Amino acid sequence: MVRAIQPQDLVDSTVMDNSGSKIGKVGTVYLADDTKRPEWVTVKTGLFGQKESFVPLSGAGLEKDGLHVQVAKDQVSDAPRIDAEGHLSEKESVELYKYYGLPTPRSGDSPTTQNRGRDAAAGGMAGGTTGREAATGGAAGRGRTTGQETAKGGRRDASGDVVRSEERLRVGTEQVETGHVRLRKYVVTEDQQVTVPVTHEEVRVEREPITDAKAAGRAEIGEAEQDVVLHAEKPVVQKETVPVERVRLGTEQVTEEQTVQGKVRKEQIDIDDDTRRGKKS
Template identity: 55%
Template sequence: MITQEMVQQLFGDEVFDRHGEKIGKVGQVYMDDQTGQPVWVTVRTGLFGMKESFVPLNQAHVNGDAVHVHVSKDQVKDAPRMDADGGHMSRAEEQQLYRYYGIEYAALPGQRQSERGQQRQPTERAQQRQPSQQPSRDNATEMTRSEERLKVGTEQVETGRVRLRKHVVTEHQQISVPVRHEEVRLEREPITDGDARGSAKIGDAEQEVVLHAEKPVVSKETVPVERVRMAKETVTEQRNVEGEVRKEEIEVDDSSKRRKNTP
């Protein structure tokens, strides 16, 4: 159970749902005007934390710098939108939140009186206001101010296609190959008287020698030389986006000049 003495340490704590999933950080704490016990906290959710949602503290507990609540993250994100800057909730707003979260309105202490709202303690230095110092919201005239905000996201689109294709080209190559051939070399040797055998005859004669030579022979074969693969990789880069947004501004046109400035 979260008590009034623990309120100061709640600001900025991380809020986790019943499944242990992080919801956001505590922005404001709403306390019961009669009992002084904290009953709601606001948590920033949505894109860039631009939405402030109410989270009930019933069955919640604190563990270090973490607040664990008994509802789911999806419930918080889809909770009814309430004005988190008004200081007090009306009874109708209070009951709407209880119905949404499935909490019995009369089951919580001090929740039966219809004139009571929830007191907000926005910062650690803020002083707690007494119910008598707060104007009744039910009797006030109010206007909701809205504004547009850029929602930034990404989508995947096709930017092109890459194909691998091979084709045949012809190129001229020149290779030096060593070849051998036979040549005739004449060798002359004089004959002496001692080497002479028989008688010599004069006449025609013929001897034949076969010569050989190597010649280059060209043939071709196909061999694999390389594998080429095509793979995709994701590269992240920063791009600036811009756009025009509109917002509403509220002006007070008071001809009576009796408007009282409120903090």
Template identity: 45%
Template sequence: MITQEQIPVVLEHPVYDAEGNKIGDAKHVFFDDLTGRPEWVTVRTGLFGTKETFVPTLEATVVEDHLAVPYPKSTIKDAPHVDVDAGGHLSQSDEERLFAHYGLVDEERSAAPTTSAPGAIAEEPGAAEPAPGPAAPGPVAAGEHADDAMTRSEERLRTGTERREAGRARLRKYVVTEEVQQTVPVRREEARIEREPITEANRDAAMAGPDITEAEHEVTLHEERPVVETEAVPVERVRLTTEERTDEETVRGEVRKERIETDLPEERDRTEQADRTGRDDEPRQAGGPGERER
């Protein structure tokens, strides 16, 4: 039985059956009005987890991060349907159906004995006696039912999906250095000699200086050199998104089916007659009793 301190560990955590199979996730916990102890836990079952089924916590245990119950998965899924949102309480008829389904007896609500044990505290006069709980279903004797029909059952394969983490993707930005080559046009100045004859237009300028003298004239040459510098500019934006893709997978499972065969007197007579006819038609070996070999 679970305690109130273990409820946070139970709610929204998996529930496993007696064979270690996951049934679903625990959704609600219902307490006993008389003792205040957790008495029922609802488990979301069904193909998409939309159905809530009641499971008793009398023999349930908390194992690490899940709840283990001593009932098979089929028994839990076939439990009587009870409205979970019906005021937050279970009616007496609902509890009786659940106790009968799981083969339990509500000992807290069973009739009190006429004599109390030594040291027991007597109840106050006039106190209402708790309603007796339903007894566990016992075997039915042969001949009690008038219906002689036999029910044939079979298992059906139910498939569904569960969402689980398949991996993680992340964006990571890092810096790499690469060499880039570009061609840049550069200009430079070169000295060039230009000669012009003496004409009437430039005669005065040519004769302005002394007749014979030494002189120098210097010209500064310039050139361009390539300069390399970098600047950071945005080129694109990258984001990580997810998209759903639907694939088809084939699942296999084993199901059991019941078969019904008949054993009627007329069928037994026909079978015995066919066996005798087959034996009479078998050829006899030569030299047998009452027959002489030729």
């Protein structure tokens, strides 16, 4: 026998779509007033989970890795934004049913059946209640209760205790993409000047007087010539490609502090003592 999903089982569960992709975390569980069974959940999405979208529990199953629903992640992201404040009106309920392509409630249903109550994020179901469950205060009901309601919305039981609740910010982090860095190389042309030493030959005329005519040999008058080959060096330019540097991209994590803020509500306690009226202190 398959056990019915209980509200307390859904609180903070990971929600997976019909393809197994993670959508977000369960924020609030909405119960049907007639059956007291979970019918809708809101899913926390966006940065720090500040956005909540309604997701139907029709055909959903609770597994080890989270709550598997029968709708797509894109459908949840584009779902109508409804600020139910703990209670869905008939019009809002019909709008959500139509958006997800689910059968709408029968027109003959009573208003009690049409409206949907909410179970708290940490409290489970309160027995005997039909209205809205407290947002964070456990099983204290805000609909039809047997205790006496106080002016501030708390519940006073037979012992005279009043439970005071308040909201607190739950801050987390998520990794987002901030940009791309690409590494590429390209070719540029530039002029280079290199000084190269070169040598060349020049003609030098050497004259040597003859002091000993006999040793010089026989002298004759006539024409004669002598050739000398001159040599010189010239620059020769060749190009070669050589590796000069290796460049790579890497990442490092830098931790910094950022301040976030948000509005939270809390309950205050007023004491109205009618026994002190008309008395002078």
